[in-house]
Amino acid sequence: MIDLTKFYVTTPIYYVNDKPHLGHFYTTLIADILARWHRLKGEEVFFLTGTDENSQKNVKAAEKAGKDVKQYVDEMASIWKKTWEKLNITFDDFIRTTEERHKIAVYEFLKRMIEKGDIYKGKYVGYYCVDCEAFLTKSDLVDGKCPIHKKEPILLEEENWFFAASKYKQALLEYIEKHPDFIQPEARKNEVLNYINTGFGDISISRQSQKWGIPFPNDPSQVVYVWFDALINYLSGIGFGYDEEKFKKFWPADVHLVGKDIIKFHCAIWPAMLMSAGLPLPKHVYAHGFWTVKGEKMSKSLGNVVDPVKLAEKYPLDAIRYFLIRQVPFGEDGDFSEEALVERLNNELADELGNLVNRVLTLAERFNVEIKGRPELEKELKLEEIDKHMEKFRVDLALAEIWNFVKACNRYINEKEVWKLKGEELSNALYNLLESLRILSILLYPFLPETAEKIRRMLGIEEGQSLNDCKFGEFKWKPKKGEILFKKIKAY
Numbered sequence: 001m002i003d004l005t006k007f008y009v010t011t012p013i014y015y016v017n018d019k020p021h022l023g024h025f026y027t028t029l030i031a032d033i034l035a036r037w038h039r040l041k042g043e044e045v046f047f048l049t050g051t052d053e054n055s056q057k058n059v060k061a062a063e064k065a066g067k068d069v070k071q072y073v074d075e076m077a078s079i080w081k082k083t084w085e086k087l088n089i090t091f092d093d094f095i096r097t098t099e100e101r102h103k104i105a106v107y108e109f110l111k112r113m114i115e116k117g118d119i120y121k122g123k124y125v126g127y128y129c130v131d132c133e134a135f136l137t138k139s140d141l142v143d144g145k146c147p148i149h150k151k152e153p154i155l156l157e158e159e160n161w162f163f164a165a166s167k168y169k170q171a172l173l174e175y176i177e178k179h180p181d182f183i184q185p186e187a188r189k190n191e192v193l194n195y196i197n198t199g200f201g202d203i204s205i206s207r208q209s210q211k212w213g214i215p216f217p218n219d220p221s222q223v224v225y226v227w228f229d230a231l232i233n234y235l236s237g238i239g240f241g242y243d244e245e246k247f248k249k250f251w252p253a254d255v256h257l258v259g260k261d262i263i264k265f266h267c268a269i270w271p272a273m274l275m276s277a278g279l280p281l282p283k284h285v286y287a288h289g290f291w292t293v294k295g296e297k298m299s300k301s302l303g304n305v306v307d308p309v310k311l312a313e314k315y316p317l318d319a320i321r322y323f324l325i326r327q328v329p330f331g332e333d334g335d336f337s338e339e340a341l342v343e344r345l346n347n348e349l350a351d352e353l354g355n356l357v358n359r360v361l362t363l364a365e366r367f368n369v370e371i372k373g374r375p376e377l378e379k380e381l382k383l384e385e386i387d388k389h390m391e392k393f394r395v396d397l398a399l400a401e402i403w404n405f406v407k408a409c410n411r412y413i414n415e416k417e418v419w420k421l422k423g424e425e426l427s428n429a430l431y432n433l434l435e436s437l438r439i440l441s442i443l444l445y446p447f448l449p450e451t452a453e454k455i456r457r458m459l460g461i462e463e464g465q466s467l468n469d470c471k472f473g474e475f476k477w478k479p480k481k482g483e484i485l486f487k488k489i490k491a492y
């Protein structure tokens with residue numbers, strides 16, 4: 001169940017060893033769409049994103065760039081933040097794990113775990129993939145290499161601080177059982193259960209060999225393990241340890257959006273950490289699939305990434321947003337190609353939505369009649385279904401349902417041959433079509449914000465409509481045709 005008054009959504013905090021690629025944009029875009037939707041519902045929304053800066057990957061990248069690590073992460077964090085701004089992402093805060101507020105939260109969190117008796121000193125011996133920043137077991141390896149990064153892991157032997165995570169194994173299994181929609185989509189749940197049942201043990205949460213990171217409390221010879229500190233961003237970003245009121249207002253998160261690569265951390269380790277610190281668990285974790293290019297995961301380490309900023313210089317940003325949401329069922333993998341993007345832009349955005357808006361406004365301008373009538377098109381609008389999909393984070397299904405309405409409006413024009421109508425019938429048809437466009441300008445706003453805004457302006461209606469206004473009624477439009485919404489692209 002979603003809290004009716006607040007909505008807290010997060011993205012992973014991304015490593016800053018490179019700039020954002022389309023995969024990162026995808027997760028962040030979904031969070032943006034959900035945040036905009038819940039704002040339309042009048043809820044108090046908090047949308048957090050940020051950067052994971054205490055990683056060895058960042059240290060290596062700084063060395064490669066010949067820069068001081070701090071200077072490097074500062075520059076990169078600024079690139080990430082500016083990229084999201086450029087790409088019209090409406091985050092409410094941007095947490096960086098090198099910030100003081102984050103350190104305060106990590107220390108408060110660790111203090112609670114220490115008081116609980118869950119932290120002890122032990123010896124760690126095992127494989128470690130620096131690109132994953134994670135331990136691997138022998139069975140994880142394929143041909144002796146990390147299956148994701150295709151690199152040999154290092155063998156690590158250290159005296160570390162450990163979290164007695166195995167204490168929470170049973171409680172975790174029970175929690176997942178009792179909260180069937182905690183891990184989504186359903187298919188991912190088995191993967192997590194399998195991990196908890198077979199691979200879940202105590203976790204080393206400090207590093208002796210590293211200098212870059214948050215010093216371990218009362219043991220400055222070690223730094224906090226980067227994943228351990230990173231997960232706490234979801235709390236430090238909303239005031240944990242320094243703004244209790246804000247923290248109480250927004251925690252627990254309504255949804256952590258993540259890629260399927262980091263599900264174990266979010267659905268097993270993080271919940272166990274929260275149980276230890278005596279805090280409620282997030283309501284949902286939604287793990288989506290990977291964007292691939294020619295079947296291979298798009299990734300910084302594989303070097304096959306698509307740059308969303310460059311893409312947005314070539315295509316309208318709303319077309320990219322639309323494509324990413326429509327192209328794959330949310331949760332599954334999808335292959336990226338410009339060809340497929342252009343196809344959707346031409347066939348759906350230009351031919352269906354663009355054409356609809358253009359036709360209705362042309363008719364409204366041509367026949368300057370009084371606009372009133374009976375709400376005939378309202379039955380085609382499945383608002384409840386759309387909202388249900390959004391409550392289940394199925395942005396893809398919600399947008400498909402909105403698109404059915406776009407198609408229904410086009411059908412209405414064709415079937416009625418509106419351009420031939422006269423008098424009351426014409427007035428009625430224009431009423432239905434203009435009201436439909438007004439409602440579309442609200443519903444499309446989370447998905448295609450620039451386009452929705454253009455439609456609103458062409459209709460001559462005021463800003464600030466909410467989901468409550470998505471019903472047919474009386475309206476004072478001042479329709480005026482504007483620019484074409486989407487120009488078709490011939491070559492790409």
Ligand code: ME8
Binds near residue numbers: 258290297
């Ligand atoms: O894992 N397709 O950061 P990261 C879809 N810092 N999404 C993709 C993707 C792809 N090909 N590649 C990346 C980390 N992503 C940690 C997270 S959170 C406490 C710490 C997205 O920079 C997806 O959301 O490697 C994935 O989980 C995330 O970027 C990994 O980003």
